[in-house]
Amino acid sequence: MSSTSTEIQHVPKPYWNPYLSGIGLGLVLLLSYVIMGRGLGASGAFSTLVATGVSTIAPEHAKSNEFYSEYLADTTKSPLKDWLVFEVLGVLVGGFISGALAGRIKKTVEKGPRISVSGRLFFAFIGGTMMGIGAKLARGCTSGQALTGGAVLNVGSWAFMLAVFGGAYMIAYFFRRQWK
Amino acid sequence: MNAPFFKYGLFGDDVSLVVAFIIGIGFGFFLERGGFGNGRKLAAQFYFNDLTVFKVMFTAIITAMIGIYYLSVIGWMDLSLVYLNPTYIVPQTIGGLLLGFGFVIGGYCPGTSCVSAVTGKIDGMVYLLGIVVGIFIFGEIFPLVSNFYNSTPMGQITLSQLFNIPYGILVFAVVLMAIGGFAAAEWAEKKLGNKIVEP
Amino acid sequence: MKNIFLKLSMNKKLALLAFVLGLIAVFAGNPYRGNSVTMDTKELALIVDKTVDHVSAEELADWIIQGKSDFKLLDLRTEKEFNEYHISSAELVPLAELNEYPLLRNEKIVLYSEGGIHSAQAWMLLRAKGYKAVYMLFGGLEEWTDKILFPRIAQNATPGQTAAFEKIKEVSKFFGGSPQVGGTAEEVSAKKPMPKLEMPGGTSAPTAGKKKKKEGC
Numbered sequence: 361m362s363s364t365s366t367e368i369q370h371v372p373k374p375y376w377n378p379y380l381s382g383i384g385l386g387l388v389l390l391l392s393y394v395i396m397g398r399g400l401g402a403s404g405a406f407s408t409l410v411a412t413g414v415s416t417i418a419p420e421h422a423k424s425n426e427f428y429s430e431y432l433a434d435t436t437k438s439p440l441k442d443w444l445v446f447e448v449l450g451v452l453v454g455g456f457i458s459g460a461l462a463g464r465i466k467k468t469v470e471k472g473p474r475i476s477v478s479g480r481l482f483f484a485f486i487g488g489t490m491m492g493i494g495a496k497l498a499r500g501c502t503s504g505q506a507l508t509g510g511a512v513l514n515v516g517s518w519a520f521m522l523a524v525f526g527g528a529y530m531i532a533y534f535f536r537r538q539w540k
Numbered sequence: 541m542n543a544p545f546f547k548y549g550l551f552g553d554d555v556s557l558v559v560a561f562i563i564g565i566g567f568g569f570f571l572e573r574g575g576f577g578n579g580r581k582l583a584a585q586f587y588f589n590d591l592t593v594f595k596v597m598f599t600a601i602i603t604a605m606i607g608i609y610y611l612s613v614i615g616w617m618d619l620s621l622v623y624l625n626p627t628y629i630v631p632q633t634i635g636g637l638l639l640g641f642g643f644v645i646g647g648y649c650p651g652t653s654c655v656s657a658v659t660g661k662i663d664g665m666v667y668l669l670g671i672v673v674g675i676f677i678f679g680e681i682f683p684l685v686s687n688f689y690n691s692t693p694m695g696q697i698t699l700s701q702l703f704n705i706p707y708g709i710l711v712f713a714v715v716l717m718a719i720g721g722f723a724a725a726e727w728a729e730k731k732l733g734n735k736i737v738e739p
Numbered sequence: 740m741k742n743i744f745l746k747l748s749m750n751k752k753l754a755l756l757a758f759v760l761g762l763i764a765v766f767a768g769n770p771y772r773g774n775s776v777t778m779d780t781k782e783l784a785l786i787v788d789k790t791v792d793h794v795s796a797e798e799l800a801d802w803i804i805q806g807k808s809d810f811k812l813l814d815l816r817t818e819k820e821f822n823e824y825h826i827s828s829a830e831l832v833p834l835a836e837l838n839e840y841p842l843l844r845n846e847k848i849v850l851y852s853e854g855g856i857h858s859a860q861a862w863m864l865l866r867a868k869g870y871k872a873v874y875m876l877f878g879g880l881e882e883w884t885d886k887i888l889f890p891r892i893a894q895n896a897t898p899g900q901t902a903a904f905e906k907i908k909e910v911s912k913f914f915g916g917s918p919q920v921g922g923t924a925e926e927v928s929a930k931k932p933m934p935k936l937e938m939p940g941g942t943s944a945p946t947a948g949k950k951k952k953k954e955g956c
Contacts, residue, residue, distance in 0.1 A: 383599055390607040454566060454571075455572040472580065487641075487645035495675075505956065521636070608770075613770045
């Protein structure tokens with residue numbers, strides 16, 4: 361099933377009832393709206409990271425590029441002092457806590473039985489790259505656009521959500537060897 | 541009660557970063573609870589084996605939607621102060637398709653890949669790397685795509701405004717659609733089986 | 740009835756709850772607030788009584804000189820009057836457009852008009868909408884012209900008055916005004932030309948690297 365593993369915990373616990381996880385997630389989203397007047401997100405933090413990285417290595421290039429400069433514009437403080445960056449740091453911590461409590465921290469590669477580890481990692485990289493480009497075109501990812509925008513009936517978010525499910529189902533057949 | 545609190549100036553930027561961190565913890569926690577740190581489980585959605593993605597996403601959406609709606613109706617929350625991502629219908633749809641491809645090929649989305657990486661999955665970490673590279677590529681080719689990127693703007697618009705249907709009725713419609721979807725999902729899982737219950 | 744409900748699985752109970760909440764939503768109405776407001780008249784009266792509802796011309800001049808950017812200065816007159824002269828960093832918002840004008844809820848808002856009537860009306864409107872930090876410029880532009888742009892001192896001033904006048908002279912020069920010394924009653928009340936708009940404080944709103952925060956994802 362999975363390749364080499366270094367176990368930290370004992371037997372991993374089963375996942376929660378999806379509806380309860382969903383309600384938990386929904387309440388967190390609601391809290392974000394009530395406290396901050398905005399929803400969640402993920403891809404934006406990575407954009408800030410990339411923009412900061414580029415700006416450190418080639419500041420002039422970053423400033424002249426319309427995309428990067430949008431994430432760097434505030435000159436009064438470090439661009440990393442950004443809401444989404446801190447939120448994503450929290451995601452890492454929260455995911456770790458939940459995983460640790462359930463004994464699900466394990467060095468492993470999730471893949472189907474019919475593909476090799478290197479094949480899987482190759483596709484993971486390609487998939488991530490496509491996701492990066494797609495998320496920027498759409499101004500968000502499933503967390504930011506679909507969940508966050510979906511909850512407030514945002515037109516673009518709902519169109520986006522349909523496109524994501526549509527696109528995924530479209531090519532699922534061609535990649536079934538990776539998973540089944 | 542005056543919500544959203546931040547917009548009413550109840551606290552400043554620095555505190556908002558702490559808030560972001562705490563909310564992020566909740567976000568990551570529930571993502572992992574539902575098994576979203578596992579790429580196989582996420583991808584299984586698109587083979588009709590395990591429809592957790594649909595169930596969790598839409599439960600979350602209707603929970604937050606109902607909460608926001610009722611808090612606004614009773615006057616505790618000012619809906620006009622809530623941020624709405626501006627709609628650019630064509631690039632967002634194309635971006636969504638691309639994202640869907642990335643989801644199946646890679647097995648994650650940005651948020652879930654964080655959860656996956658932090659619980660030890662190497663494919664999650666590689667995926668994260670891919671996202672960073674993808675964004676970098678986008679940034680570099682931005683001058684070429686910026687016209688497309690900014691095309692077909694519709695402003696900040698809700699479904700209620702677009703179709704001229706009262707907000708409350710849409711809330712009901714979305715709830716019905718979600719419940720119907722859940723029922724269909726339960727049926728499909730029973731038929732096609734193979735849910736991923738634990739790692 | 741109750742037994743049927745209890746026998747349902749957890750998932751079905753949740754679905755039923757969602758259904759009921761959704762159904763009520765059909766009748767619950769519009770979540771947006773619209774234009775109706777509620778006012779606490781006693782609170783308003785108290786504020787007026789304590790005179791914490793306005794700032795003096797000297798205070799405002801001080802804020803501008805110090806380069807403070809935590810307040811918004813709104814000019815409620817006509818475009819023609821605005822172009823003739825306006826206090827540096829002011830934004831033009833005719834009273835009719837004030838309701839739709841984008842204002843953050845967590846920043847100070849200072850209003851001024853020619854005298855005090857329009858700024859008082861605008862003050863009432865914003866306070867009714869729930870903005871807490873709203874202030875009128877005491878005496879309006881008339882007072883500003885009098886105290887800051889063209890401050891006067893009589894020939895036989897006391898030492899205390901002279902000292903105060905020296906201080907205000909600097910402030911006045913900052914805004915391009917011209918302090919007046921002595922003079923007869925007619926000279927003093929003659930209409931003087933307003934200073935040109937190229938002010939050291941700048942005519943545009945202070946930005947100083949403060950960009951509007953992104954809220955996307």
